Amino acid sequence: MNQPPNRRILLIDDTPSIHEDFRKILMPAVASNQALDDMESALFGDTAKPQAQLFELHSAYGGEEGLGLLTTAMAQKHPYALAFVDMRMPQGWDGAKTIEELWKIDPDLQVVVCTAYSDYSWEDLLFRLRAHDRLLILKKPFDNIEVQQMANTLANKWDMARRASLQTSYLEQLVEQRTQALQLEIDERKHLESQLVQSEKLASLGQLAAGVAHEINNPVGFISSNLSTLDSYFSQLQQMLAAYQRCEELITLPEQRDQLRTLRTDLELDFLKEDIPILIRESKEGIGRVTQIVKDLKNFSRVDNDQTWQFANLHQGIDSTLNIVASELKYKADVVKHYTPLPDIECLASQLNQVVMNLVINAAQAMGPERGTITISNGVEGENVWLEVTDNGCGIAPETVKKIFDPFFTTKPVGEGTGLGLSLSYGIVKKHQGDIFVSSELGKGTTFRVVLPIRQTAA
Ligand SMILES: Nc1ncnc2c1ncn2[C@@H]1O[C@H](COP(=O)(O)OP(=O)(O)OP(=O)(O)O)[C@@H](O)[C@H]1O
Numbered sequence: 001m002n003q004p005p006n007r008r009i010l011l012i013d014d015t016p017s018i019h020e021d022f023r024k025i026l027m028p029a030v031a032s033n034q035a036l037d038d039m040e041s042a043l044f045g046d047t048a049k050p051q052a053q054l055f056e057l058h059s060a061y062g063g064e065e066g067l068g069l070l071t072t073a074m075a076q077k078h079p080y081a082l083a084f085v086d087m088r089m090p091q092g093w094d095g096a097k098t099i100e101e102l103w104k105i106d107p108d109l110q111v112v113v114c115t116a117y118s119d120y121s122w123e124d125l126l127f128r129l130r131a132h133d134r135l136l137i138l139k140k141p142f143d144n145i146e147v148q149q150m151a152n153t154l155a156n157k158w159d160m161a162r163r164a165s166l167q168t169s170y171l172e173q174l175v176e177q178r179t180q181a182l183q184l185e186i187d188e189r190k191h192l193e194s195q196l197v198q199s200e201k202l203a204s205l206g207q208l209a210a211g212v213a214h215e216i217n218n219p220v221g222f223i224s225s226n227l228s229t230l231d232s233y234f235s236q237l238q239q240m241l242a243a244y245q246r247c248e249e250l251i252t253l254p255e256q257r258d259q260l261r262t263l264r265t266d267l268e269l270d271f272l273k274e275d276i277p278i279l280i281r282e283s284k285e286g287i288g289r290v291t292q293i294v295k296d297l298k299n300f301s302r303v304d305n306d307q308t309w310q311f312a313n314l315h316q317g318i319d320s321t322l323n324i325v326a327s328e329l330k331y332k333a334d335v336v337k338h339y340t341p342l343p344d345i346e347c348l349a350s351q352l353n354q355v356v357m358n359l360v361i362n363a364a365q366a367m368g369p370e371r372g373t374i375t376i377s378n379g380v381e382g383e384n385v386w387l388e389v390t391d392n393g394c395g396i397a398p399e400t401v402k403k404i405f406d407p408f409f410t411t412k413p414v415g416e417g418t419g420l421g422l423s424l425s426y427g428i429v430k431k432h433q434g435d436i437f438v439s440s441e442l443g444k445g446t447t448f449r450v451v452l453p454i455r456q457t458a459a
């Protein structure tokens with residue numbers, strides 16, 4: 001903001017002698033006095049004598065030429081503070097036209113009209129130029145001191161206007177910065193609030209889930225063990241039935257023998273013998289799934305958690321998880337890996353594997369009939385490592401994105417999704433003091449980004 005004062009003046013007049021006069025008034029030779037001044041200060045010490053500041057005068061002999069000088073000055077960001085413009089210039093533009101053109105290029109330029117005689121009345125001129133506050137009139141023949149004072153005053157006025165405008169834009173900038181900072185604060189607050197809501201929701205659901213899981217665990221336990229017992233009892237019964245059937249032919253009373261045969265055919269005993277084991281097997285599978293869900297619920301509610309924190313390599317975790325889910329991916333997508341070397345991170349490794357598994361399986365399930373691509377990339381960013389799982393599957397609608405981390409939210413058919421994958425993953429990532437983000441475009445694909453601190457406690 002501390003620029004030197006602008007002392008540049010443009011003089012537009014078709015009479016060469018006027019230029020000489022102005023030069024003498026505004027740029028008096030000071031060199032000859034300098035020696036005297038030096039001697040004076042050597043003899044009497046420094047005397048604070050106010051010095052009139054010199055001007056830098058540029059000459060043009062017609063309106064067009066003046067406009068040329070002004071245009072160049074503006075392009076070089078070296079504007080004039082003021083211009084003296086002769087009113088009557090018989091060749092080319094007259095003063096009024098010249099001033100109009102000058103102001104098109106630089107509306108801040110202060111102007112003094114010099115004239116002895118004009119084709120306009122002053123009122124007409126002021127009306128035409130509509131700029132009473134940037135225009136002064138200097139009548140010829142002019143007084144030297146008048147010219148000097150005008151030049152001083154208008155140059156100072158130009159400087160003050162420039163300072164005021166710089167100050168204003170500086171203030172505007174400050175306001176803008178402050179507004180941005182406030183907006184950031186508001187956004188951050190909103191973000192924290194939503195995280196708080198999410199984790200409170202998870203905590204209360206966690207308790208509920210823990211209770212439900214506990215309640216379900218007992219009946220599931222005895223159903224599952226009863227099914228195994230039933231299975232073995234039934235195979236014993238099968239042996240018994242086979243033995244009876246073999247004896248059927250030995251029954252001598254035809255009536256009883258026929259009764260038995262009819263009963264056997266009516267009951268479709270052969271079919272029952274085949275079907276009962278299938279039913280038992282399916283029930284066992286079903287109960288196995290329930291057991292898995294209960295296990296997930298327990299994980300989700302962080303009960304039964306006997307894991308220890310350790311430093312582990314994320315690449316190994318991802319690779320072993322990919323091996324486990326290979327059969328799920330085989331017909332759905334190719335996996336592309338963009339690994340960069342990662343430091344070992346302090347984590348609950350098997351839980352992180354679960355996060356990777358959920359993300360990769362979701363990505364595979366998002367694929368349509370066509371084979372897709374799942375890209376897994378990772379890297380280091382400051383004190384954190386990040387992991388991204390990107391798919392080119394169906395994408396997620398904007399109104400759905402808000403819900404995907406909610407427990408039990410699923411868009412998948414019954415039996416395919418329980419809606420726990422992402423809420424579990426969210427919980428695990430939060431437990432690691434990390435973050436999980438999603439960006440998705442419907443029909444294009446989805447990226448999940450997980451950010452995890454390398455260390456759980458500052459080193
Ligand atoms: N990569 C993805 N592409 C498209 N939609 C996704 C993706 N990942 C998650 N979703 C959406 O988010 C929902 C919730 O995902 P989440 O993993 O929590 O549950 P789920 O996959 O439906 O069931 P689960 O993981 O328990 O088997 C999904 O049903 C699906 O609508």
Ligand SMILES: [Mg+2]
Pocket residue numbers: 358361362417420421422
């Ligand atoms: Mg899932």
